Amino acid sequence: MAPKIIGQTIYSFPNQTVTFTIIELQEVVLINGEKIKNTHRYWVPAGDNLANAENYVEPLTNPEENLDADYQLYRQQFNLLMPQEIRQAREALGLSRATTALLLKLSETQFAAIEDDDLLQTRKQDAKLRLLKNPQELRTSVTRYQKTIERQATRYQVDLSDLTRLLSSNALS
Amino acid sequence: MNPDPPITKIIQRIEHDYAQQHLSLYLHKKSTDFLRSRGLRARTVLRLTVRQLPNSHDYRGPSLHHWLTEFTVYEFIENILDGDLNGDMYVKFDLSHTTSQLESIHPREKPLNNTWTRY
Numbered sequence: 344m345a346p347k348i349i350g351q352t353i354y355s356f357p358n359q360t361v362t363f364t365i366i367e368l369q370e371v372v373l374i375n376g377e378k379i380k381n382t383h384r385y386w387v388p389a390g391d392n393l394a395n396a397e398n399y400v401e402p403l404t405n406p407e408e409n410l411d412a413d414y415q416l417y418r419q420q421f422n423l424l425m426p427q428e429i430r431q432a433r434e435a436l437g438l439s440r441a442t443t444a445l446l447l448k449l450s451e452t453q454f455a456a457i458e459d460d461d462l463l464q465t466r467k468q469d470a471k472l473r474l475l476k477n478p479q480e481l482r483t484s485v486t487r488y489q490k491t492i493e494r495q496a497t498r499y500q501v502d503l504s505d506l507t508r509l510l511s512s513n514a515l516s
Numbered sequence: 517m518n519p520d521p522p523i524t525k526i527i528q529r530i531e532h533d534y535a536q537q538h539l540s541l542y543l544h545k546k547s548t549d550f551l552r553s554r555g556l557r558a559r560t561v562l563r564l565t566v567r568q569l570p571n572s573h574d575y576r577g578p579s580l581h582h583w584l585t586e587f588t589v590y591e592f593i594e595n596i597l598d599g600d601l602n603g604d605m606y607v608k609f610d611l612s613h614t615t616s617q618l619e620s621i622h623p624r625e626k627p628l629n630n631t632w633t634r635y
Contacts, residue, residue, distance in 0.1 A: 356584055356586060356587070356612070357586045357587075357612040357613065357614050357615055358585075358586045358612075359584060359585060359586055361584075372549065372552055373549075373552065373553050374552050374553065374555060375553070375554070375555045376553075385545060388583065396545050396546075397544070397545075397546070399544065399545035400542065400543065400544055400545070401541070401543045401544075401545070401548055401558075403540075403541075403542065406540075406541035406542075406543050406548075406558055407541075407557060407558050407559070409548060410548060410551060410552060410557065410558065413552060414555070452598070453600065456560065456600065460557070461556075461557055461559075461560040462555055462556060462557070462560065462600055463555030463556075464555070465555070
């Protein structure tokens with residue numbers, strides 16, 4: 344699809360002012376292996392070929408504008424949990440990030456990145472994260488695999504006191 | 517003519533600019549297509565690349581920016597093992613006297629040759 348010219352803007356670099364043409368075009372992009380169709384806005388240095396995607400620069404005033412729009416659409420399209428929902432669900436269960444990551448079979452770094460909105464979860468990861476919103480199912484899973492979880496906790500030096508507290512209380516009932 | 521500053525000075529400069537929030541993003545579509553494919557945010561990747569920079573990697577530069585005349589370019593091949601950003605990454609920083617910017621981040625595409633220097 345040919346880019347649509349939206350206008351021009353002037354951006355100041357040190358000792359150099361550059362005019363950019365602002366374009367908009369609809370693109371099909373891949374996010375975590377899934378195709379998403381969305382409208383993107385790019386800046387192209389004035390005079391450069393607008394048909395050549397190698398000249399496309401993310402808007403300098405908000406370089407994450409297109410990524411934000413795509414991730415929002417991806418979340419809506421696949422009904423993914425929002426980072427704050429994940430955090431709230433975890434905190435409501437009184438679980439640390441380390442324990443939660445262990446229970447959900449995610450790395451702690453990965454879980455933290457998802458919860459901090461640094462990383463968009465895949466659909467497969469979202470299915471795991473949804474356990475946090477279903478305490479009964481989580482408890483059933485934890486009870487079933489308790490020995491394995493304890494072994495892994497020892498191996499990765501994760502303190503499971505929050506889990507013990509959780510399982511022995513009525514928090515999940 | 518002044519000799520080129522050693523690469524450690526350049527890395528310190530990039531780290532300093534990042535800490536002072538003087539390191540901006542000038543990302544081409546190619547880089548964001550890569551980020552998107554992994555569900556990554558640009559700010560996250562910027563943090564990771566700057567954090568990894570002092571470790572031993574390969575670099576090339578300085579070279580002149582092809583049209584931003586105040587900027588010199590330093591390219592790095594960073595070996596990043598961070599789960600979501602795993603492997604050899606091509607990272608390009610542009611430095612002016614007062615600011616710097618990340619211009620490229622994507623997986624390495626070509627094998628390293630003798631234009632690269634290990635540090």
